[in-house]
Amino acid sequence: MSLPSTLLTALLLLTSTTAAATIDASLTTRNQHLVRYLFMDIYTATLYAQSDSNLTDVLDTQQPVRLSLQYHRSIDREDMIKAAGVILERQHPASQLAPLQADIDQLHSHFTDVSEGDTYSLTRTAEGELQLHYNDQLSFRSKTPGLAEIYLGIWLGQDGLSDDLRSALLR
Numbered sequence: 001m002s003l004p005s006t007l008l009t010a011l012l013l014l015t016s017t018t019a020a021a022t023i024d025a026s027l028t029t030r031n032q033h034l035v036r037y038l039f040m041d042i043y044t045a046t047l048y049a050q051s052d053s054n055l056t057d058v059l060d061t062q063q064p065v066r067l068s069l070q071y072h073r074s075i076d077r078e079d080m081i082k083a084a085g086v087i088l089e090r091q092h093p094a095s096q097l098a099p100l101q102a103d104i105d106q107l108h109s110h111f112t113d114v115s116e117g118d119t120y121s122l123t124r125t126a127e128g129e130l131q132l133h134y135n136d137q138l139s140f141r142s143k144t145p146g147l148a149e150i151y152l153g154i155w156l157g158q159d160g161l162s163d164d165l166r167s168a169l170l171r
Contacts, residue, residue, distance in 0.1 A: 006169060027066055028053060033168040042073040055170040058150050059156055060108040067155055067169075069120040077111040085107070087154045087161055091106060096150075103144045107132060107151065110140040124148035 005135050027048040035042045048066040049058060051093075058065050087105070088097060097104070110132055114120070121133040130148035133142040156169060 015157065016133045022159070025154055027046075027064060031163050031169045031171060032041040035162075035165060042075075043069045043071045045069050045165060047156075049171060059153055059171065061124060064124060064126045065152065065153055066121055068119055070119045071114045072116055074113065074115045080111055080114075083161075084151075084154055087159075088150065091153060091157055091159050092150065100144065100147055100150060103142050103147050104151070107140050107142065107147075110134075122148075124152060158169050 030047045030049050030051075030053075032044060032046045034044050035102070046068045047055070047076060048060075048068070049055060050063055053063050053065075055128070065106075066120045107130070118132075119135055121131075121136075123131040125131065128143070128148060130140075130142045130144070130151060131138060146169065156166060158166075160166055
């Protein structure tokens, strides 16, 4: 089922539920949150970070972090790109986004429609590289300074998709 972009943007602003587990030796599951809209499960967001990292300033450090989104519904790539663009423009002035726009467009070019069970993961490495994995396969990487922080900020930054989601992931 494809969701209209306005509905997608609205549903990304509403959330519920939390949990925890582990991913590998360097990053552990810190928090998890189920995003719901109109009684529909949309995706589960899982934040992985080092066990001793302070999550409240995770975007301001150079520590590795991973955000995984496991989808429970089909969503068109264009809807995901539109929603990301709306949030990025709300969070950052055009002067800050302009130098990164080519990288953001390149990242978006690697998006694909998602179906139930698909997973996108965004990872910021200790070196500041942004990696995008789709169903555990690397599909994009960039060493452009600041790109990882700005893009992860869609979920983890101020004025992002949802204050409830951000709070649940960064608690």
